[in-house]
Amino acid sequence: MQQQRENWGSRLGFIMAAAGSAVGLGNIWRFPYTAGENGGGAFILIYLGFVFVIGLSVMIAEFSVGRSTNLAAVGAFKKYNSNWTFVGVLGVLSSFFIMGFYPVVGGWALAYIVKSFTGLMSSVEAIPGVFDAFIGNPVEPLIWMLVFLALNIAIVVKGISGGIEKAGKVLMPLLFALLVLLSIRSVSLPGAGAGLDFLLKPDFSKVNGETFLAALGQAFFSLSLGMGAMVTYGSYLSREENLPQNAFIVTTLDTLVALLAGVAIFPALFAFGLEPAAGPGLVFVVVPTIFAEMGGLGTIFSALFFIALAVAALTSSVSLLETVTAYFIDQRGMSRKKAVYLMGAAMVVTNILASLSLGVMSGVTIFGAGFFDFFDILTDKIFLAIGGMLVSLFAGWVMKKDVLEKELTNGGETKFGLFNIWFVLVKYVNPIAIFFVAIAGIISITQTSLMIFGLVLIAALAIFSKKLA
Numbered sequence: 001m002q003q004q005r006e007n008w009g010s011r012l013g014f015i016m017a018a019a020g021s022a023v024g025l026g027n028i029w030r031f032p033y034t035a036g037e038n039g040g041g042a043f044i045l046i047y048l049g050f051v052f053v054i055g056l057s058v059m060i061a062e063f064s065v066g067r068s069t070n071l072a073a074v075g076a077f078k079k080y081n082s083n084w085t086f087v088g089v090l091g092v093l094s095s096f097f098i099m100g101f102y103p104v105v106g107g108w109a110l111a112y113i114v115k116s117f118t119g120l121m122s123s124v125e126a127i128p129g130v131f132d133a134f135i136g137n138p139v140e141p142l143i144w145m146l147v148f149l150a151l152n153i154a155i156v157v158k159g160i161s162g163g164i165e166k167a168g169k170v171l172m173p174l175l176f177a178l179l180v181l182l183s184i185r186s187v188s189l190p191g192a193g194a195g196l197d198f199l200l201k202p203d204f205s206k207v208n209g210e211t212f213l214a215a216l217g218q219a220f221f222s223l224s225l226g227m228g229a230m231v232t233y234g235s236y237l238s239r240e241e242n243l244p245q246n247a248f249i250v251t252t253l254d255t256l257v258a259l260l261a262g263v264a265i266f267p268a269l270f271a272f273g274l275e276p277a278a279g280p281g282l283v284f285v286v287v288p289t290i291f292a293e294m295g296g297l298g299t300i301f302s303a304l305f306f307i308a309l310a311v312a313a314l315t316s317s318v319s320l321l322e323t324v325t326a327y328f329i330d331q332r333g334m335s336r337k338k339a340v341y342l343m344g345a346a347m348v349v350t351n352i353l354a355s356l357s358l359g360v361m362s363g364v365t366i367f368g369a370g371f372f373d374f375f376d377i378l379t380d381k382i383f384l385a386i387g388g389m390l391v392s393l394f395a396g397w398v399m400k401k402d403v404l405e406k407e408l409t410n411g412g413e414t415k416f417g418l419f420n421i422w423f424v425l426v427k428y429v430n431p432i433a434i435f436f437v438a439i440a441g442i443i444s445i446t447q448t449s450l451m452i453f454g455l456v457l458i459a460a461l462a463i464f465s466k467k468l469a
Contacts, residue, residue, distance in 0.1 A: 005070055006160040007236050013165035014241070015249050016172040018233050020315025022224045022254035023175065025105060028309055029283045032199060032262035034218055036276055038211045041202035044259075046212060050219035051255055052248075054433055057425045058225050058388055059247040061395035064407045066234025067243065072326030073228030076235060078466075081398050086465030087390045090458060091228025094383040095323040096343075098227065100350035100375040102317050103152065107144030107355075108135070108284060109310035116302035121292045131284045136359035145351050149344060151314060156321045157340040160236050164318055171311045172253075178308040179257065182264035185301055189294075192267030198276070199266045217437045221380065223254055226387030229319040232326045243408055244416050257312070264305070265290075283309060321347075350375070368447035381445050382454035385438035389431050396427030 008014040035043045069076040074088035111134065112120070120130060135141060155163045186192060224230065234243070265287060269276060272293045274286055283305075291302035321343065328339035350371070353361070357370035366374050395404065401423060408416045416422070445451040 005236070007238060009161035009165055011241060011246070013161065013169055014233070014237060015246060015253070016168035017164050017315075017319070018230065018246070018250045019253040020168045020172050021229050021233060021319030022222065022250055022316075023172075023257045023312050024222075024224065024316030025102075025309070025313055026218070026222055027254065027258040028261040028265075028312055029280065031218060031222065031258040032265050033276055033282055034214055035262060036198045036266065037206075038214050039203045039206035040198060041200045042204045042207050043211055043215055044200065045202065046207070046215040047219055048255065050216045050433075051223070051251060053425065054216065054430050055219045055223045055225065056247055056251045057422050058220070058392055058430060058434075059223055059230055059251060060244050060408065060422065061391055061426050062225065062230035063234035063237070063243045063247055064404060065391070065395065065399070066231040067237045067239075067241075068403070068407045070235055072232040072235050072330050073323060074327050075330045076231055077394065080394075082466055084390075084394055084398060086458075086461040086463075087387065087394060088228060088231070089461050089465045090383060090387050090390070091226065091231065092324055092327045093461070094227040094379050094387060095229065095320040096347075097350075097375045097379050097383070099317060099320045099324070099347050101354040101372050102313065102320065103145050103149040103347065103351050104141065104355045104372065105280070106148035106310060106313035106317060107141055107146075108280075109306050109313055110148055111140070111144040112284065112288070112306040113303050113310065116288075116291075116299055116306060120288055121299050121302060124289055124292045127288050127292065128285050131280075135355075138356060138360045141355045141358075142352060145355055146348070148310070148314070148317075149347060149351065152317050152321050153340055153344045155314075155318050156325055157337055159336060160322075164322060167318065168315060171315050175257065175308055175311045175315070176260070178304050178311070179260040179264050182301060182305055182308065183260055186264050186266075186268040186271075189268055189271035191271040191273075195265075195267035195270035196263070198270060199262045213437060213440050216433060217385075217441065220388055220434065220437060221384060222258060223251060224316065224319065226384040226389075226391060227320070227379075228323045228387075231391075232323045233319065235326070239410060242410070242414050244418075244422075268294075367450035367453045369450050373447075374450065377445060377447065377450060378454050381441040382438075382451070382458070385434055385441055386458060389434040389438060392426050392430040392434065396423065396431070 065076050069079045071079055073091040074085060077088040078085040120127065155167045157163065187196065268290045269286060272290055274289060287305060288302055291298040294301065324343050325336065325339045328334040328342070329336060353371040354375060357364065357372045362370060364370065369377060404423065405419055408419060442451055
């Protein structure tokens with residue numbers, strides 16, 4: 001039933017792919033604004049602490065769960081303890097739901113590469129209206145969504161070393177090069193210093209309990225934890241790989257992208273006297289406005305920015321599609337091609353609903369939210385935090401300490417001097433810290449019926465996941 005297990009072809013390939021999984025839209029449209037609004041450099045210091053303490057430790061746990069079993073999310077948890085199968089099922093479901101709307105936004109990025117050359121830059125005043133008209137169009141966003149999803153399918157169908165690894169080796173260096181180029185241009189503008197102050201200057205007067213929650217939430221979600229991706233990627237690793245070291249490199253690369261995105265955006269934003277914004281409004285309205293104000297090479301820089309955004313989205317979405325695909329390969333014995341095409345077809349349906357919910361289907365709701373917001377809120381506010389908390393509980397309380405130490409030291413061949421500290425974090429500190437993030441996220445949901453649905457769904461998975469697996 002089980003097919004020959006695929007593996008990464010090289011350490012570099014794995015690191016680029018895993019870093020690509022961690023790097024996503026949140027690094028570019030969520031991190032810079034969140035940092036600026038929560039004390040700038042003060043927030044970044046707190047964020048870095050959480051990233052390299054809690055986020056890194058959870059990533060190490062996910063890698064160890066995957067590699068020790070050589071199985072993706074569902075099979076890995078099931079093999080250790082069938083009562084915890086639902087944690088893997090939750091991860092796969094999270095990846096599927098995120099892919100229910102993520103290609104829509106990836107398609108927007110692709111579209112704006114073209115729009116940068118076809119009139120978007122011609123009128124600063126018209127840019128907000130262009131975005132509103134675009135996402136409300138019933139056809140154009142769907143075409144770009146299909147193109148973006150097709151890129152994902154084309155990469156994942158070629159397998160681990162032949163598809164995902166090769167793509168990561170090209171896309172991640174490209175992303176870094178583009179962000180460095182954009183950052184240089186941004187900080188060279190007159191008045192850019194105010195933007196750097198907004199982003200990097202510590203303002204401890206803005207630091208409160210909410211700042212710590214925001215920093216922990218950003219750190220956790222930025223690393224693609226709790227969605228089964230790192231467990232799945234870890235399952236393709238060889239026994240010779242140093243898991244803690246690789247996790248540290250991946251975490252560092254993800255953090256660098258987030259910081260570079262902030263430097264690429266905010267100095268230029270302040271240079272032209274524009275107001276900071278969050279989410280889609282930042283990258284599809286404010287950023288094009290910045291480049292339009294530049295004149296001259298503004299069109300080129302706009303196109304480069306949206307290429308970078310599309311690359312960040314693609315490297316992340318590829319890991320999500322692989323997580324779902326790996327479930328069907330490992331647990332259902334499907335061929336890779338059949339699993340990829342089946343899931344691709346299902347995602348076409350969910351993305352059509354998500355895209356149209358921003359336009360002609362805006363009045364159609366499910367549990368109080370449109371389809372786009374339904375997929376987003378369900379995963380971002382409920383599934384991911386609870387999933388990450390459960391991974392920590394699993395590693396700390398279900399897996400045996402000596403088994404974990406053997407896995408993380410490659411049977412004693414490599415050193416992990418911080419193992420005991422890591423184990424305390426995973427067993428005691430992480431579950432409590434992530435619990436507070438989960439509660440804060442759930443409480444912030446205004447759609448009460450959606451909140452109840454998400455929690456009931458997790459409870460149902462815990463009861464029936466053995467049958468699903």
